[in-house]
Amino acid sequence: MEIKTQHFDYTYLPAVNFGQTSAQKIMVVMHGLGDSKTSYVDFCKELNVSGLQYLIINGPIDYYGGYAWYEPPPGPPQQSLINSLEKLENLMEELLKQGFENEDIFVLGFSQGGCMSLEHLYRRKEKLGGVVALSPKMYPIKEDLSPNKNQVETPLYVTHGLYDDLIPYSEVEKGCLELGERGFKPIHKSYPIGHEIDFDEIEDLRNWINEYL
Numbered sequence: 001m002e003i004k005t006q007h008f009d010y011t012y013l014p015a016v017n018f019g020q021t022s023a024q025k026i027m028v029v030m031h032g033l034g035d036s037k038t039s040y041v042d043f044c045k046e047l048n049v050s051g052l053q054y055l056i057i058n059g060p061i062d063y064y065g066g067y068a069w070y071e072p073p074p075g076p077p078q079q080s081l082i083n084s085l086e087k088l089e090n091l092m093e094e095l096l097k098q099g100f101e102n103e104d105i106f107v108l109g110f111s112q113g114g115c116m117s118l119e120h121l122y123r124r125k126e127k128l129g130g131v132v133a134l135s136p137k138m139y140p141i142k143e144d145l146s147p148n149k150n151q152v153e154t155p156l157y158v159t160h161g162l163y164d165d166l167i168p169y170s171e172v173e174k175g176c177l178e179l180g181e182r183g184f185k186p187i188h189k190s191y192p193i194g195h196e197i198d199f200d201e202i203e204d205l206r207n208w209i210n211e212y213l
Helices: 037-047 078-097 112-123 149-153 169-181 201-210
Strands: 010-013 023-032 052-057 061-065 066-068 105-110 128-132 154-162 186-191
Touching: 023 037, 023 078, 023 112, 037 052, 037 201, 052 078, 061 128, 078 105, 078 112, 105 112, 112 128, 128 201, 154 169, 154 201, 169 186, 186 201
Parallel strands: 023 052, 023 105, 105 128, 128 154, 154 186
Antiparallel strands: 010 052, 061 066
């Protein structure tokens, strides 16, 4: 059965190579600024996690031939980010109605999409299967956020390029330290790359996801 959403333009990739898994897990995949879901079809195929389904979605804002999740600086992203997060929450409710449990759902994003993954974790009260932020834009965690047990126990994986000239590595390093101070348990990995995703990163991510299937 194809998994569907009414809230985003999407591409669905069914699970393959079931192995010993139940094939009841799904990953929502979000692109970076100005990109689209099309770029992440090959990424998901290369990730090649046995028994994992993928729902690759486009951001709701048109942006120079691609899409965005929120308006980039110099304008403040607050309202457009909130709007996209509300749509993502609606998508999660759709997945629950289609038979998934919260812990069946992984959320992954790159750059702006990585920001979406993290901000969704801050808002969601249930434990997810895992949250992945690749080269994410990280905004300071709100002072009034008091994460609950489910949030801090959600597996969290953050990666970044040491030579990223768009989102400095130091910002993400600082952000991961703040996550730890708030009780989250991020696994943070760095790679000798720029603002991109490379083969070693994909291989390490595959190994991490397989721990939770």
